[in-house]
Amino acid sequence: MRAYERIGEILGDRADEESRAWARRNYTIRVRVAGVAAFAFFMMIMGMSGTPWFVVSTLVLLPLTIVAVFFGVFMRGSVNKGLTRLIDRDCDPLLCGRRTLALLEKDKKNADPRNGLFSYAYALRWQGKWNEAAKLVRDLEDDPDPQSAFLYHNLMAYCAWDKRDLKGLTAEVKALKELSCEGLSKDASAHIAEHVALREMLAKEINGKASKAAAEYSGVADGPQALPAHRVLFSLKAADCLADPAERHARLAYAAENGGTTWCAAEAKKRLEKESRKKLAGAPAEEAPLSS
Known part of the structure; x- marks a missing residue:
């Protein structure tokens, strides 16, 4: 099941028209324009080389497919970075969530729904909708793929820290440390180290060392x-x-x-x-x- 359908099933959230228009402008149209431009460039190069058109017709399909995939991945990554900046730099997780939902609806070729679920849940976390975020990624906890378990515990650790839940954060840090390194993303260790540091800060705050926690925060x-x-x-x-x-x-x-x-x-x-x-x-x- 695609991420967009799963979000609708669990939370009932749907993309709004304004965000759908944004997705068309910033993703769909750009990918199509990039694909057409790449096709035109390829045809120009083949024409300049003197290649007969009947040979071009047999050679164009594979290169065009490669180009389309390249531009699709490039544009998807570019749009995702823009969505991340809405939280990191603009402090607007509400708009980030709306646009993420519209992009997930539009991007029917999203082969890995886990990342889509995590992205939307992460925006919910920054809105303070911790229960909704947890519902969205709960199925990832029991997934045999270690990356799924990492995404689940990573998000739950953030939520526990937001809520000053030392016991919950301690449990999530323990679960993250016990995950096998094989199959995890290259930045997983950095995220785990971040949660360890956050747990230490929160422990000082909860255990009566408020001045030290204040200095670190x-x-x-x-x-x-x-x-x-x-x-x-x-x-x-x-x-x-x-x-x-x-x-x-x-x-x-x-x-x-x-x-x-x-x-x-x-x-x-x-x-x-x-x-x-x-x-x-x-x-x-x-x-x-x-x-x-």
């Missing part, structure tokens, strides 16, 4: 290489641990202002509103725990 948020989405996320995490009201307020304000459609922005705004109500009531603002 702030260090990531303020790092020169941090992507905008990560600046927002780690600023919110730092606010969980900061004791100084002014510093906490500054971190929450940053997440609220720059978080776009991420769950981080909604959570930061909720906490700022709670602080404002308490100030108006004359009571000291307290740290609000993350709602899961």
